[in-house]
Amino acid sequence: MSDAPAPLFPLFADLRGRRVLVVGGGAVARRKLEPLLAAGARVRLGAPWLDPSVAALVQAGRIEHLAGEFSPDWLDGAWLVVAATDDAAVNQAVATAAEARQVWANVVDDLALSSYQSPARIERGPLQIAISSGGGAPMLARHLREKLETELDDSIGALAALLLRERARIRVRHPRLTERRRFFDALLAGPVAERFRAGDAAGAQAAFEAALAEVPPSRDRGSVALVGAGPGDPGLLTLRALRLLNQADVILHDRLVSPGVLALARRDADFIEVGKQAANHHVSQDGIHALMLEHARAGRRVVRLKGGDPFVFGRGGEELEFLHAHGIAFEVVPGVTAALACAAYAGVPLTHRDHAQSVRFVTAHARDSLDTLDWRALAQEKQTLAVYMGVAGLEAFRDRLLAHGRAPATPFALIENGSCPEQRVLTGRLADLPDLARHFEVQSPALLILGEVAALATTLHWFGTPPLTTPPTEIREIRGQSAFMVA
Structure with missing residues (x-):
């Protein structure tokens, strides 16, 4: 058995009329007896001596007593066993015998010997809420239970x-x-x-x-909600978005929607990944339209879950036009778009009285989209560019800005996995942007913030690890390595 806590499978067991063995006759065993008896278990308790409160249960006929030292045959017919003694050797013997007989065992205060854990519980009539830390932090589970006890009335x-x-x-x-x-x-x-x-x-x-x-409708009327999932941190999800995720029958979600956000959704909904990645369209836009129409016409409540905000480079407008043309009811729930979230989590204000009086949201995922941008306007100073683009296009983006007059020393902050635990922020000068991104192997999703405000990331960072920066001498070395690799 490993000493490391393992992910546990939550389970509520029906113990009515089923035999459970408890080994130990002291106060710890007494605490374990109460919930077992309340669940209707047939409790057999083995111990050479009994605490008076335990002896009273034996005398009342509520539990069966096996006197003496532990013997493996005590496990005959048992579904569960609890080892609640202060003798490590006895507890080890119980766990070993239980493992051999495939009986679930809980050894009090010994995570390594236990094959199941008893959670902290909140009971409200037939409703039970169980909280478990996998046995690794029982005080935390107890603390959470106490908080919930005060919030859930009878x-x-x-x-x-x-x-x-x-x-x-x-x-x-x-x-x-x-x-x-x-x-x-x-x-x-x-x-x-x-x-x-x-x-x-x-x-x-x-x-x-x-x-x-009330008379139910003759036919359920399906609908589609375009919901912004935000940049990744589940805490940035809106209350309306959370409510719709818990009402949805079908969730069509992008690839970049974080697992933490999906974990908040209704567990028995149908989850369909329809995300698109550069050069790898998992489901085409027409395919997404067809899925929304199919499920809505079948009377289902569909959530089209998009990373960031549906109306900021999320094709939300196209999808609403399609739904409107086909007579499908819809609504839109905005999300925190990547530019706002990544900037905030990197400590970069998008506007600043001293540095930037405007901000532009720009997308540049391919060469064709680069050709449509107003480079003369983008190269102006005293503004911030928040650029949604693939990291593969950084060099072309840098070159066009420099060609139209943007200063080579313009600060940038390149934010990878913004707002997520694995967030990385890379800072430097515009002239060095593609070289540094290659050197640090920046991967999508990443958002570029360009402008004087980006320099504040080095002093105002508050989330995750400090920004990655590289001295000028090392940048020259990186350029040499890049040239060698290209050659």
Whole structure:
């Protein structure tokens, strides 16, 4: 067994009538007995002596006592075993015997010997919330439990009991899954929970009956929401975006939408990656249009999840035009676009009274797009350029700016994986931009900020590692290496 915490699979076990062995008869064992008995387990406890509180449970006939030292045959018929002794050798023997018999074992305060962990729990009627740190930080799990205990009032338990009691009637009334989801969304946002919080159980039941009696629409009307996922940090997601992600039946997401954002979405939604990368179009734009239309016409709620903001170089306008032309209901939820987020997380103000009175958002992913830009305007001073582009085009971008008069010493900040834990910021002069990017092997996604404000990244950085900078002598060496590699 490894000493390192392993990712655990969360599981709620039905222990009613099933045998569980607890080894140990002291206060620690007593604490483990309470939740097992509450779950209806048939508890067998083995120990040479018993704490008085444990002995009282034996005398009351609530648990079976096996007197003496641990023996592997105590595990006969057991589904789980808890080793709760202060003897390391006994705990080791229990864990070894359990592993040999394929019985799940928890050894109190010994992560390496345990094959399962008991989480910190919050109970509200039939609703349980379990918190686990994988056994590595139990105090943190306990702290979070205490915080949630204060935020979840007892009315949650009454609501859960109502839904459990009425489950069969709800399924009969709303046999289709999508229809049932919408019923629950409306119900949980309506007066039922409010009545329970007010202590009015009869009013809550009446509100439920009214909701159940409503005639469902003959056909669900599908819709599409264009949602901005932001640059990567899940904390930058808007509340409206989070709500729609938890209501979605289908999520069509870009490749650059971070796993952290996707983890906040409804788990049973259909996730379809439709992201496009330079020279590698996973799904064409026409294909994305077809998917939105197919699922919306089938009555599903579709979230078209885009990195950054849908209306900033995200083809959101094209997709809305398509939806409008086909009569599909839609809405747009803006996101924090990459230029704003990357600049903020790199400590670069896009405007500044002393350095920049305007900011331009520019995209330049290919040679054709470079040819359409107003280079004379882009080369003006006292402005900031926020450039969405592939890193492969940096040299052509640098050369055209220099040819139209932008100063070679203009500061830049090149931000890779902005707002994410792996963020890197590269700073330097415009003249050295492509050489430095090659030297530090900058990869997409990366955003370029060019202008006097970019120099502030070296002093105002606050997130992640400090910016990467290179002295002039090393830049000359890098250029020599670049020339050698090209040759």
